[in-house]
Amino acid sequence: MATIISIPSPADFHVHLRQGKIASIVTPHVRKGGFTLAYVMPNLKPPITSTAQALAYKAELEAIDPTVEYLMTLYLSPDLTPEEIVKAKEAGIVGVKSYPRGVTTNSDGGIESYEMYYPVFEAMQRVDMVLNLHGEVPSDAKTNTHIINAEPQFLPHLHSLHEAFPKLRIVLEHATTRAAVEAVKACGPTVACTITAHHLSLTVDDWAGQSFNFCKPVAKFPDDREALRQVIREGHPRFFLGSDSAPHPFHSKSTSTPSQGCAAGIYTSPILLPLVAHLLESFDALDKLEGFTSTFGRRFYRREVSTEGAEKIALHKVDKYVIQEQYGDGEETVSPFWAGKELGWQIVY
Amino acid sequence: MATIISIPSPADFHVHLRQGKIASIVTPHVRKGGFTLAYVMPNLKPPITSTAQALAYKAELEAIDPTVEYLMTLYLSPDLTPEEIVKAKEAGIVGVKSYPRGVTTNSDGGIESYEMYYPVFEAMQRVDMVLNLHGEVPSDAKTNTHIINAEPQFLPHLHSLHEAFPKLRIVLEHATTRAAVEAVKACGPTVACTITAHHLSLTVDDWAGQSFNFCKPVAKFPDDREALRQVIREGHPRFFLGSDSAPHPFHSKSTSTPSQGCAAGIYTSPILLPLVAHLLESFDALDKLEGFTSTFGRRFYRREVSTEGAEKIALHKVDKYVIQEQYGDGEETVSPFWAGKELGWQIVY
Numbered sequence: 024m025a026t027i028i029s030i031p032s033p034a035d036f037h038v039h040l041r042q043g044k045i046a047s048i049v050t051p052h053v054r055k056g057g058f059t060l061a062y063v064m065p066n067l068k069p070p071i072t073s074t075a076q077a078l079a080y081k082a083e084l085e086a087i088d089p090t091v092e093y094l095m096t097l098y099l100s101p102d103l104t105p106e107e108i109v110k111a112k113e114a115g116i117v118g119v120k121s122y123p124r125g126v127t128t129n130s131d132g133g134i135e136s137y138e139m140y141y142p143v144f145e146a147m148q149r150v151d152m153v154l155n156l157h158g159e160v161p162s163d164a165k166t167n168t169h170i171i172n173a174e175p176q177f178l179p180h181l182h183s184l185h186e187a188f189p190k191l192r193i194v195l196e197h198a199t200t201r202a203a204v205e206a207v208k209a210c211g212p213t214v215a216c217t218i219t220a221h222h223l224s225l226t227v228d229d230w231a232g233q234s235f236n237f238c239k240p241v242a243k244f245p246d247d248r249e250a251l252r253q254v255i256r257e258g259h260p261r262f263f264l265g266s267d268s269a270p271h272p273f274h275s276k277s278t279s280t281p282s283q284g285c286a287a288g289i290y291t292s293p294i295l296l297p298l299v300a301h302l303l304e305s306f307d308a309l310d311k312l313e314g315f316t317s318t319f320g321r322r323f324y325r326r327e328v329s330t331e332g333a334e335k336i337a338l339h340k341v342d343k344y345v346i347q348e349q350y351g352d353g354e355e356t357v358s359p360f361w362a363g364k365e366l367g368w369q370i371v372y
Numbered sequence: 373m374a375t376i377i378s379i380p381s382p383a384d385f386h387v388h389l390r391q392g393k394i395a396s397i398v399t400p401h402v403r404k405g406g407f408t409l410a411y412v413m414p415n416l417k418p419p420i421t422s423t424a425q426a427l428a429y430k431a432e433l434e435a436i437d438p439t440v441e442y443l444m445t446l447y448l449s450p451d452l453t454p455e456e457i458v459k460a461k462e463a464g465i466v467g468v469k470s471y472p473r474g475v476t477t478n479s480d481g482g483i484e485s486y487e488m489y490y491p492v493f494e495a496m497q498r499v500d501m502v503l504n505l506h507g508e509v510p511s512d513a514k515t516n517t518h519i520i521n522a523e524p525q526f527l528p529h530l531h532s533l534h535e536a537f538p539k540l541r542i543v544l545e546h547a548t549t550r551a552a553v554e555a556v557k558a559c560g561p562t563v564a565c566t567i568t569a570h571h572l573s574l575t576v577d578d579w580a581g582q583s584f585n586f587c588k589p590v591a592k593f594p595d596d597r598e599a600l601r602q603v604i605r606e607g608h609p610r611f612f613l614g615s616d617s618a619p620h621p622f623h624s625k626s627t628s629t630p631s632q633g634c635a636a637g638i639y640t641s642p643i644l645l646p647l648v649a650h651l652l653e654s655f656d657a658l659d660k661l662e663g664f665t666s667t668f669g670r671r672f673y674r675r676e677v678s679t680e681g682a683e684k685i686a687l688h689k690v691d692k693y694v695i696q697e698q699y700g701d702g703e704e705t706v707s708p709f710w711a712g713k714e715l716g717w718q719i720v721y
Contacts, residue, residue, distance in 0.1 A: 162577050164594035169576050171520065171593065228511050228519050231579065232586035235630035241580055244520065245513035277628040281584035281697075282712040285627075348630075363631040 031333030037265025057296025070098035105146035201250035217265025263320035380682030386614025406645025454495035550599035566614025612669035
């Protein structure tokens with residue numbers, strides 16, 4: 024039984040670092056949580072839709088913590104042109120993120136309007152950028168579409184995109200269902216999938232009546248969770264960690280007004296590598312920790328590190344310790360996932 | 373278009389009236405909400421398991437508001453004997469309520485242990501008492517049982533019970549799925565079904581991240597909600613209102629601690645008849661209001677009222693008004709369903 028594990032340059036391929044004061048609190052948590060690379064989501068206010076914005080945002084993050092490598096993304100919107108894609112690629116921007124809401128807002132027929140983005144995807148395929156998909160369709164009572172089947176109903180779009188752009192690297196983000204795992208497996212080597220830490224832990228029973236466990240996509244059923252765990256146990260190289268760590272102020276996560284729902288999102292950054300180790304150990308996949316949190320994602324994103332180039336992050340098996348209840352203060356207080364619960368692994372700084 | 377509707381002696385065939393100070397706040401809300409009969413749940417602390425307890429509880433409720441007829445129930449537990457059933461029947465107690473948790477706690481094999489209660493059910497069938505089923509099996513990750521499929525997985529037990537005791541009147545409480553509606557329809561005339569007001573409004577999307585909309589059974593999918601609405605539109609006489617109105621203190625409904633979930637339950641008593649009218653109108657079933665809230669349930673429970681004997685409750689179509697945010701104060705503050713939202717019907721007192 025291992026009591027020390029060293030992971031070479033762990034990489035989180037999906038993280039929200041926000042802006043302003045909350046960014047100054049959460050950005051250092053990437054490294055605190057054991058990660059040397061952050062693939063940064065572009066859903067700011069306003070969203071990151073141009074190369075210039077992405078570079079300015081990257082500089083802002085580097086000013087907060089220069090020890091982490093930030094890979095930047097653009098927000099897919101009708102403003103994005105093939106010309107901007109070429110410019111973005113030259114500037115080192117890695118991917119473009121598609122959100123279902125953006126698609127809905129700018130189309131009559133819902134998500135079918137991916138076709139309006141085909142010239143952009145064509146350019147992305149040519150210059151070798153990555154398309155990151157939030158794989159859910161919007162809820163619609165008339166078609167019995169809801170937060171539980173939103174991901175399975177999206178999967179035909181994944182297949183269409185893959186077929187139309189077979190060389191375009193696509194990542195289905197934060198998969199939560201057996202159907203999604205099977206869909207990605209059925210695709211070719213250009214399609215990968217991120218899995219969050221919290222979806223390895225939660226099921227629908229855990230977020231019912233507990234808004235701190237509420238995120239999108241929502242955690243599904245035990246059998247879906249088992250499919251996520253199983254594909255990690257298999258060591259499938261196209262499935263790797265993207266935490267979707269999403270800090271929200273405490274007051275927007277608690278529900279104290281009956282007429283107002285809480286923000287969707289779970290915050291895992293500050294405890295991420297110990298948490299993933301703890302979870303993988305719980306379902307007999309600790310031997311896949313390096314692949315899941317470093318090698319597989321880095322290979323897909325062409326960010327492999329040599330043995331010499333890797334910064335090793337060491338985890339020690341420890342007596343269980345309690346996860347801190349919150350970080351920050353006042354309006355910027357954030358609570359991590361599993362606050363007050365116990366972990367059995369700790370980073371040696 | 374009707375602008376005044378009179379309902380003869382509306383009856384709520386599933387309501388939680390609690391005990392102590394909160395009972396003194398919520399019990400008068402039965403009549404405030406337009407109802408003259410309350411079928412009272414026995415899940416107090418300790419639960420109502422004997423005739424003596426039920427009669428004492430009834431006296432307590434009558435002392436708070438003597439203008440409502442209270443039909444009393446016992447809590448199914450291993451302590452309940454066939455002899456006690458006979459005694460209960462003689463004392464005017466109407467039903468026995470089965471909760472899944474009680475079943476789980478007192479059996480190894482889960483809900484299969486209904487068979488241990490067969491002597492009690494036999495006595496109930498003989499003396500003509502009603503069995504009220506909370507129709508969910510407990511969640512179990514190993515069998516992929518969770519809060520979404522808990523009700524469909526219970527339905528084979530309904531069929532077994534109905535087959536074993538064809539003359540026993542059984543009510544499947546607070547149905548939430550198309551499967552449940554179809555199961556009850558497929559049974560004989562001794563099996564009925566209650567439907568709450570809130571399940572005619574909510575789907576899974578509404579309680580995700582909003583603990584005030586969280587109840588058990590959880591609201592399901594749009595297609596399930598449509599099945600509930602459709603069976604009311606049909607005017608099916610074995611489907612009638614049981615509000616499952618369940619007051620919880622405000623602080624136990626809001627989620628302000630990440631490690632602690634909120635109480636399951638939605639409180640509709642004070643606005644019940646206007647709310648049901650508003651909802652039925654929204655899906656073109658206003659002409660079934662009398663059947664759904666009075667006639668059908670009363671007939672099944674043999675509590676029919678003659679035209680002369682009925683107390684008419686009049687609803688007026690009004691300009692929309694805002695539902696009160698809360699009732700009570702301090703530790704006993706409770707928020708009603710749809711707090712701050714608008715209704716288009718009002719009781720004329």
